Amino acid sequence: MSLMPKRVKYRKQQRGKMKGNATRGNYVAYGDYGLQALETVWLSGRQIEAGRIAAQHFLRRAGKLYIRVFPDKPISKKPLETRMGTGKADVDFWAARVKPGTMLFEIAGVGEDVAKQALARIAYKMPVRCRLVGRRVAV
């Protein structure tokens, strides 16, 4: 079962726009290494879950994996061979809005090699180009 909110105010949402780059959640905040998106996408709960499973199977019980995005946007889709009209369709999946720069996953408590391999496995499951980034310096 994929990720979705427990409760929402409204069942459906308008599509909205995703212009520009991420200005929040664009740096490694909790872990040592992170996976950063380089493109804009609606990341579905199922895709996030696939990434999580890919990483956790590789990490087994080592380290800690942080998921930095949550699918809180309902995306509706009309069934096939349906005529237009008759109102907005039912919710098909839940998505997280991802802009270039958004940190998708973070890993803590493992070495750079292991983190790199785990994040590469997640990146393989992602529908966008990603890159590995480290922590910022303390000032």
Next chain:
Amino acid sequence: MAKNVPVIEAEPRDRIGTRYSKRLRQAGRLPAVIYGHGTQPTSVSLDAKSIISAVKHGTHVIELRVGGSSETCLVKELQYGWMGDDVIHVDLTRVNLEETVRVSVALTFIGQPEASKRPGAVLTHDVQQLEVECKVRDIPEGIRIDMSQMEGDVMTVAQVKMPAGVIAVTDPHYAVVRVVTVTEEAEGEAAATTAAAEPEVLTAKKEAGAEGAAAEKK
């Protein structure tokens, strides 16, 4: 503080603004501003490689040579670019070595705690940098935490051995390192997610009530 304070050459900037800053970055320099001690802020540019390398090695204090004069400065803030990792601007503040300041110091973890050798135990570092208060001359490059000395499953800020003349400002009860025993997390999460197939809609009842009221009016 680092035994050798790095000396960095700076050039005053007479033209400020986005366009000129962009040109500076393309030429391998970094725009910066120096302020503090009741004097006018000065816009300068620094060699990008030397300042970033110094900061990455834990340097907080630098000796800045602007024109003929020399100033001791503390790296106050770094501004990052749109991808959140490339430094685009540096804020420097004038300090004297006897002044007390608050800075964030990176933590370095060495050794392995006994508790983490248990099956299923995962070591988590909750804090990667610690806010400390000390004199400018006492600012450490980093704080080493020997986890092999750790007693129990949690090491708090109070248990961290601080260098001489350095006081931790962060809450002393705050956990720095924890050993967490992981139980079958994947199964637990799966069970939690299957419980709710569809989210609860908070406005659903109100809509039904409104429809009912409309029907009654008819």
